[in-house]
Amino acid sequence: MTDLFTRALARTRANATARRRRGPDRLAVPLTAAVAALVLATAVPASAATDTVTASTLTTTASSTGGQPVAALAVKDQSGTQDGWSKYIEFENKYAGYLTFTAPALNGAITDISVDINYRGPAKSTQKWTWQLRDWSAGAWVKIGDNGAAPDWGAWTTLSFTAPGDLDRFVSSAGKLRVRIVANNAADNADLDYVGITLVSDDEDPGDPGDPGDPGDPGDLQTGDATLNPGPVDCDDCWLPAVQTSWNWVIAHVPTAPFRDVDMYDIDGFEASAADVAALHGAGITAVCYISAGTAEDWRPDYAAFPASLKGPEMPDWEGEYWLDVRDVQESDSVLASLMNARLQMCADKGFDTVEWDNVDGYAGNQSGIGYSATDQLIYNQFLFNNTHRLGMSVLLKNDLDQVGALLSYADGALNEQCNQYSECSTLNPFVAAGKPVFNAEYGSSNAFCAADNAADFNGVRFKLALNDTTYHACR
Numbered sequence: 001m002t003d004l005f006t007r008a009l010a011r012t013r014a015n016a017t018a019r020r021r022r023g024p025d026r027l028a029v030p031l032t033a034a035v036a037a038l039v040l041a042t043a044v045p046a047s048a049a050t051d052t053v054t055a056s057t058l059t060t061t062a063s064s065t066g067g068q069p070v071a072a073l074a075v076k077d078q079s080g081t082q083d084g085w086s087k088y089i090e091f092e093n094k095y096a097g098y099l100t101f102t103a104p105a106l107n108g109a110i111t112d113i114s115v116d117i118n119y120r121g122p123a124k125s126t127q128k129w130t131w132q133l134r135d136w137s138a139g140a141w142v143k144i145g146d147n148g149a150a151p152d153w154g155a156w157t158t159l160s161f162t163a164p165g166d167l168d169r170f171v172s173s174a175g176k177l178r179v180r181i182v183a184n185n186a187a188d189n190a191d192l193d194y195v196g197i198t199l200v201s202d203d204e205d206p207g208d209p210g211d212p213g214d215p216g217d218p219g220d221l222q223t224g225d226a227t228l229n230p231g232p233v234d235c236d237d238c239w240l241p242a243v244q245t246s247w248n249w250v251i252a253h254v255p256t257a258p259f260r261d262v263d264m265y266d267i268d269g270f271e272a273s274a275a276d277v278a279a280l281h282g283a284g285i286t287a288v289c290y291i292s293a294g295t296a297e298d299w300r301p302d303y304a305a306f307p308a309s310l311k312g313p314e315m316p317d318w319e320g321e322y323w324l325d326v327r328d329v330q331e332s333d334s335v336l337a338s339l340m341n342a343r344l345q346m347c348a349d350k351g352f353d354t355v356e357w358d359n360v361d362g363y364a365g366n367q368s369g370i371g372y373s374a375t376d377q378l379i380y381n382q383f384l385f386n387n388t389h390r391l392g393m394s395v396l397l398k399n400d401l402d403q404v405g406a407l408l409s410y411a412d413g414a415l416n417e418q419c420n421q422y423s424e425c426s427t428l429n430p431f432v433a434a435g436k437p438v439f440n441a442e443y444g445s446s447n448a449f450c451a452a453d454n455a456a457d458f459n460g461v462r463f464k465l466a467l468n469d470t471t472y473h474a475c476r
Contacts (some may be wrong), residue, residue, distance in 0.1 A: 048111065048200055048201065048202055049106070049107070049108075049200070049201050050198060050199070050200050051103075051104045051106070051198070051199050051201070052196050052197065052198045052199075053101045053102060053103065053104065053177075053196065053197050053199070054073060054074040054101070054194075054195065054196050054197075055070050055073055055074070055099035055100060055101050055179075055195060056070070056100055056101065056102055057070060057099070057100045057349075058070040058073075058089075058097060058098075058099055058100075059097055059098050059099075059100070059348060059349075059351060059392070060095070060096075060097035060278075060281060060351055061096045061097050061098070061237065061238070061239055061351070061353050061392060061393075062094060062095060062096035062097070062239055062281075062286075062353070063091075063092050063093045063094055063095040063096065063183075063186075063281065063284075064092050064093075064095075064278065064281045064282050065089050065090060065091055065092060065095070065097075066089070066090040066092060066189075067085060067086075067088055067089040067090045067191075068085075068086055068087070068088070068089055069089075070089070070099070072086070072087060072088055072089055072193075073088075073089060073099070073192060073193070073194055073195045074194070074196075075087075075194065076118050076158075076193060076194035076196075077193065077194075078118060078120070078156050078191075078193040078194075079155070079156050080155050080156065081120075081154070081155055081156075082156065087193060088120075088191045088192060088193040089191070089192055090189050090190070090191050091129075091181060091183070091189060091190050091191075091192060092189045093183070093186035093189065094183050094184070094185055094186040095181060095182070095183045095190075096180070096181070096182045096183070096237065096239070097180070097181055098134070098178045098179060098180040098181065098237065098392065099178065099179045099181070099195055100176055100177070100178050101176065101177040101178070101179070101197050102175055102176060102177075103171050103175045103176070103177060103199060104199070105175075106199065106201040107201065108201045108202040109168075109201060109202050110167040110168060110171065110199055110200070110201050111167070111200050111201060111202050112162070112163075112167070112198075112199070112200035113133075113162070113163035113167050113170055113177075113197065113198070113199055113200075114160060114161065114162045114163070114197070114198045115131065115133070115144060115145075115160070115161045115162075115163070115179060115195070115196070115197050115198075116158055116159070116160050116161075116194070116195070116196050116198065117131065117158070117159045117160075117161075117192060117194065117195050118156055118157070118158050118159075118192065118193040118194035118195075119147060119150050119156070119157050119158075119159050119190065119191070119192060119193075120150075120153065120154075120155070120156045120157065120190070120191045120193070121147065121150065121153065121188065121189065121190030121191055122147075122152055122153060122187070122188040122189075122190065123147070123150065123151065123152035124146060124147050124148045124150075125152075126152065126187055126188055127183055127184065127185055127187045127188045127190070128146055128147065128183070128184040128185075129146060129147040129181065129182070129183055129184075129190050130143060130145075130146045130181075130182045130183075130184070131143070131144050131145050131146065131159075131161060131179055131180065131181060131182075132144060132179070132180040132182070132237075133163055133170050133177070133178070133179060133180075134170065134172075134177065134178035134179075134180065135169045135170065136169060136170070136171070136172040136173070136176075136220045137169040138169065138234075139220075139233040139234055139235070139389065139390060140234055140236050141180050141236045141237050142163075142164065142165075142170075144161035144162070144163060144164070145159060145161035147159065147190070156193060172220045173220060174220070176220075177197055179195060179197070180237050182237075220390055221341045221344070221345075221387045221390055221391070222337070222383060222386065222387055222390075223333065223334065223337050223338060223341065224329060224330075224331055224332045224333050224334035224337045225330065225331070225332050225334075226329040226330050226334075226337070226379050226380065226382070226383040227330070227379065228375060228378060228379050228382075229378075229382065229406075230382060230383075230386065232382075232385070232386065232389075232409045232410045233385075233386040233389040233390055234389065235388075235389035235390075235392065235393070235394060235412075237392045238353075238354075238389065238392060238393060238394040238412065239286055239353040239354060239393075239394055240394055240412050241263070241264065241286070241354070241394070241412065241413050241436075241437045242437060243432055243435060243436065243437050243457055244437070244457070244459065244476075245263045245264055245413075245437050245439075245459055246261075246262040246263045246264070246459065246474060247262050247263060247264040247265070247266065247439055247459055247461065248260050248262050248264070248265050248266070248461070248469070248472065249265075249266040249439075249441060249461070249463060249467050250265065250266070250267055250467060250468070250469045251266075251267070251268050251290055251467040251468075252466050252467055252468035252469075253271075253468065253469075254267060254268065254271050254272050254273075254276050255267060255276075255469060256276075256279070257279060257283065259280065259283050259285055260469075260472065262285065262474075263285065263286060264285065264286045264287075264288060264354075265280055265285050265286070265287055265288065266288035266290055266356055266415070266439075267280075267287065267288065267289075267290060268290050269289035269290055269291040269343070269346060269347050269350070269352065269355075270291070270300055270301065270346070272287075272289075272350065273350065274349070274350040274351055276350075277350050277351040277352055278351060281351065286353045286354065287351070287352045287353055287354070288352065288353070288354040288355065288356050288396065289346075289347035289350070289352035289354065289355045289356065289393070290356045290358065291343050291344075291346075291347065291355065291356070291357065291358065292321075292357075292358045292359050293326075293340060293357040293358065293359060293360050293380070293381075293384055294323060294324055294326065294358070294359030294360055294361075294362045294368070295315060295318075295321045295322060295323055295324055295358075295359045295362075296310070296311055296321070296322050296324055297320060297321045297322075298320035298321070298322075299320060302339060302342065302343070305339055306324070306339060307335060309325075310324050310325050310328060310335065310336055311323070311324060311325075312324065312325060312368050312369050312370040313368070313369035313370075323359075323362055323367070323368035323369060323370055324336060324362075324368075324370075325368075325370050325372065326362065326372055326376055326377060326379075326380035327372050327376045327380075329379065329380055329383050330376075330379060337383070340384060340387075341387060344384075344387055344388060344391055344393075345391065347391075347393065348391040348392065348393060352393060353393060353394065354393055354394045354395065354396060354412070355388045355393050355394075355395050355396070356395075356396045356398055356415055357381075357384050357385075357388075357395065357396075357398060358398050359398075360377065360380070360381050360384070360397075360398055360399070360400050361377065361398075361399050361400035361402075361403075362377065363376065363377040364400075364402065374402070374403070377400070377403070378403055378406055378407070381397075381400065381403065381407055381410070382406075382407070382410055385397075385407070385410040385411055386410065394412035394413070395410070395411055395412055396411060396412065396413045396414060396415045396439070397411040397413070397414045397415070398414075398415050398416075399415075399416055399417060401416070401419075401424055401427045401428070402427075404427055404428065404430060404431070405430065408430055408431065408434060408436075411431075411436070412436060413431065413436045413437040413438065413439065414428050414431045414436070414437075414438045414439065415438075415439040415440075415441070416428060416438065416439070416440050416441070417440075417441045417442075417443075418441070418442055418443065419440055420440070420442055420449035420452055420453070420460075421442060421443075421444075421449075425440070425452065425453075425456060425458070428440075428456075428458070429456065432456065432457045432458070437459055438456070438457075438458040438459065439458075439459050439461075440453055440458045440459065440460045440461070441461060441462075441463050442460065442461075442462050442463075443462065443463060443464065443465045444462070446462075447462055447473055447475070449462075449475075450462075450475035450476075453475045454475055454476055458475075459474075459475075459476075460474070460475035460476075461473065461474045461475065462475075
């Protein structure tokens with residue numbers, strides 16, 4: 001649908017641009033027609049082109065939406081105090097999420113980017129709604145405006161914002177733009193009837209913003225040539241769990257309502273659907289995408305895509321699950337990188353907030369049987385964590401205790417199994433000291449570990465080993 005819509009967009013030329021940039025019609029000194037024409041020609045080159053695009057997808061990272069699908073934002077058809085429920089999308093409570101747009105095939109350099117939003121909702125003093133553009137080069141979000149110009153549930157108001165500074169940074173190598181929507185509290189909701197991005201380009205300066213027609217392109221994700229300590233990618237739009245965050249871990253099946261009264265659920269990324277994630281969000285619960293990074297599992301739908309050259313021995317006690325050679329991501333155009341990026345994109349497309357990459361410690365004690373080193377593992381883990389942030393999701397370090405120091409700045413929390421049982425919990429203290437949570441899972445029948453977990457400010461829970469939600473004892 002996106003490509004059809006993009007191809008159907010009408011391209012207007014310099015006359016439209018001139019109307020947008022021209023000053024007031026009434027001037028202190030009358031101008032002759034010739035001088036007026038010169039002014040317009042100087043303000044907007046005759047070769048300039050203007051294109052307007054609307055969003056192809058809406059990804060919610062916190063709270064939920066009501067009303068219609070993202071296609072409702074393509075048409076501005078609400079004015080005054082109209083309340084056509086089928087025409088707009090309601091963004092609820094303390095919302096966070098982003099819209100993704102595809103840039104047209106521009107022939108020249110971008111000279112202007114503006115975002116227009118048809119808004120109706122609370123005044124800024126009640127609930128501040130902020131809009132941001134994705135800076136792909138910095139891996140960050142840049143604020144472009146808020147709802148300060150809109151009345152408190154008055155008439156629909158068109159908010160117009162202009163992108164600042166270097167404009168090329170707002171278009172990814174795959175020709176994508178993103179607009180983030182964030183509310184500062186849960187005091188109210190806001191309605192959006194239209195969101196459009198207008199790009200002005202100079203045809204005389206050929207350029208290539210990327211190929212917007214490549215379906216499934218993961219955007220700005222690194223695809224190989226991974227190196228040691230590349231530096232962590234920031235994720236300003238990520239949901240970042242607090243040190244004290246209640247949680248549940250259910251992998252044996254996809255949980256359904258009623259859910260436990262916790263802040264976070266960790267569930268199987270393949271088995272869960274976008275509707276399952278939305279159900280958790282609707283209950284005010286953050287969703288963690290559980291996927292394996294270090295193994296290929298023969299029950300997963302992408303198993304056939306793993307070449308034999310990547311697979312090592314079968315994991316002990318896990319029939320049909322094979323270790324992977326993580327060194328492959330150090331190669332250009334890495335097959336393993338593409339496969340993991342596809343898994344990561346799946347998590348993002350389903351609306352997950354956080355990712356738990358499993359089996360990221362195969363180097364320890366040569367568990368994998370392949371023989372890659374601790375350095376190879378560190379390169380792989382940093383690669384995975386940075387790409388997770390690039391897609392707007394936070395990431396949890398799973399086990400891999402020997403590399404806590406090297407991965408602390410890349411991860412947003414840690415999930416560990418049985419650190420009390422094996423007397424390893426002290427290695428996780430740096431997370432809490434850095435203001436990041438530790439989620440500790442213990443098994444068995446005793447809750448004696450809770451005293452130590454509470455003292456360390458860990459989020460300790462006793463589960464059944466099957467993680468089927470039949471045993472649940474939270475330490476606090």
